[in-house]
Amino acid sequence: MIKFENVGVVYPGGVKALDNINLEINEGDFVIIVGLSGAGKSTLLRSINNLVKPTDGDVFVDGKNVTNASKKELKQIRSDIGMIFQTFNLVNRSNVLKNVLTGRLSQVSTIRSITGLWPKEDKQIAFESLERVEILEKAYVRGSNLSGGQQQRVGIARALAQKPTVMLADEPVASLDPVTSRVVMSYLKKINQELGITTIVNLHFLDLAKEFGTRLIGLREGNLVYDGSVDDVSDADFENIYGRSIKSSDLIGEDD
Amino acid sequence: MPQQPVQQRILKYTITALIVIGSIWSASGLEITLEKILKAPEQIAILVGAMFPLDLSSEAIERILPKVAESLFIAWAGTVIGAVFSFPISFLAANNVAVNYLSETTKQILNGIRAFPELILAFVFLPITGLGALTGTLAIGIHSIGTLGKLSSEVIEGIDEGPLEAIKSSGGSKINELLFGVVPQVMPTITSYWLYRFEINLRASAVLGVVGAGGVGAELINQLRFRDFPRAGTVLVATVVLVLTVDTISAAIRRRIIKGRSIKV
């Protein structure tokens, strides 16, 4: 489904973020990527929808070459890939419904979106997405009036509204407390299982990774150092990925 | 006992010295003597005294009220011109929306327009559009494009780029990013700037009458020239009432815009 072929990313200034990544992710996988800050997790994720363009190699999504896609093709590919962010990235002044509808922008003509005359089907899709993350009743509430966990659920709904085949999550729970984090992660897992959406999540909480992941990928300084089932991973493997022993800040823990 | 770093103290003393010397130089150059300063309060009191009781005859009101209204119309029309044209221009001047050389050039053009006070612009338009309210409107309008353009571009430059990334990652176009990411974030602040500009433009339009570009200014200067102080007083009071009313309403609307409506569920 997703294929990395010799992918390398060097940022202007010489920083090597990814080094010769070869990776294959199958349809329906629930993959969790762990690694220290700066290990390349974010870069890896963003090279899937070409928000970051690899300097070497190619990324393929569903057989299509994302890295060298034309503008038009890229838009098409992106509309099938949903993404959620650590900072939620909602438009704070707009209400929840408007935020979720922005997920339909690639499918709706400009005029319709400006005037607010969204086609009925798109509105229906938006409502259904909100229902799936159980936040439908807040449809007309302003984004900034929601809690962090609620905002992230709206983010998930927005991504769902795209009717994506792939879901990318860049540190989705880093700013949330343990209980809320588990709620969000379970929504992601539920969506993966019920809708079969290939899901890739960046996390830096190791216990959360073990709790929710099926497949684990470890990055260290831009290199792929671990790729296997979550059940097989040991503390020693984590230490190898991190290059140091595990600290308490690497675990999300329980809420007291 | 630790003291302020020497460099900072020298700076402070130099500035204070500059201010004091500058003021003394100015005062002597303008021939402002202590005598004049001491006489001033009395002279002002005499003038104010001569204004009361105000001339509230129907004749006066008939003359003054339309002019006061005219100042209002000029200020509003000018602000509309400023708002409508500055909005698209501000996007061109924002360095996170437009390419660097385009935004720099636009900013310089806006600075150029801003530099000219409304009165000077009115001067330039007078021979073209003649005496009257239209000249005032154009002068205020064009100056407003300059100031509003700069302020709006600064608001645009200060937005959170996160929502834009979200739209981009979902396959949205650049236009989508602008309309759904930038505009919702900047509209409240920019609209409040428009209203604030309206308050300032109202004062400017009152003044433009002095050069014949419409509004109460002409009335005031005429009354003062003819020594008709009660009537001049009426003009002043009418202006103050208008400005105060507009200021208060505008401030209330601006507060509401920034705060926004909250819906509890």
Add this chain to the structure above:
Amino acid sequence: MINLPKKPPPSLMVFAGIPTAVLFSYYCFFKVGFNLTDFKENLENRYLVTDPLFNPKWSWAIENASEALVETIQIAILASVVGCFVALPLSFYASQTTNQNKISYFLYKSFLNLVRTIPDLFWAMMFTVAVGLGPFAGVLALVMFSLAIMGKLLSETIDSIDPGPLEAAKSSGASHNQSVFTSALPQVLPNFTAYFLYIFELCIRASVILGLVGAGGVGRIIETQRIFLRFDRISPIIVLILLVVILIEQFSVWLRRRIL
């Protein structure tokens, strides 16, 4: 079928406000005589202005307007210094953070608001009648102008400072004035300086115009030349003023970087 939440009624301000604003705008444009055909015709006259405007007579300007330009700058310096420093104590009285007396606060705040409502040129007109024609009237007018702006800006800044240090000073037994002086004033000094520079710049621009009503500065020259459409003499004067304004702007940016 899912239960759709109720859509809130459209905001009154948007629903009623925007159409009103649009209609009012049409009305205003009508009343000020905006007429596209007339306007196009008028634009044909633009050469009356643009020809001389882009033909500046520098030597004339330097010879005849230098004195008046200096006068303009002197008016601005004096007026901004006096106005701002007088506004400093007034602002503390016009802020609830430093003035708990409701009546006195109301009086000071209303005074500042009132002064703000009168345009600078109106002040100039009145002062020329009261103290006579000449730059003294101009200085007085711009003192009111500076006072009003500094008063509003500074009092709003004082409104938002941390009241903590102030309380601390008072609880240690210091008098009201002492506490304000030691604990509130230092917090707003950087803002005061920034506002002062801003107001100084505004005063320079404003004092160009004072001469129109006989209150000193280049305004008088500009007015006499304008009547004869001698924009070729006016444009160099304006450019010189703009240069001064730009210099001051650069200086204030440099200064702000040093202080803050």
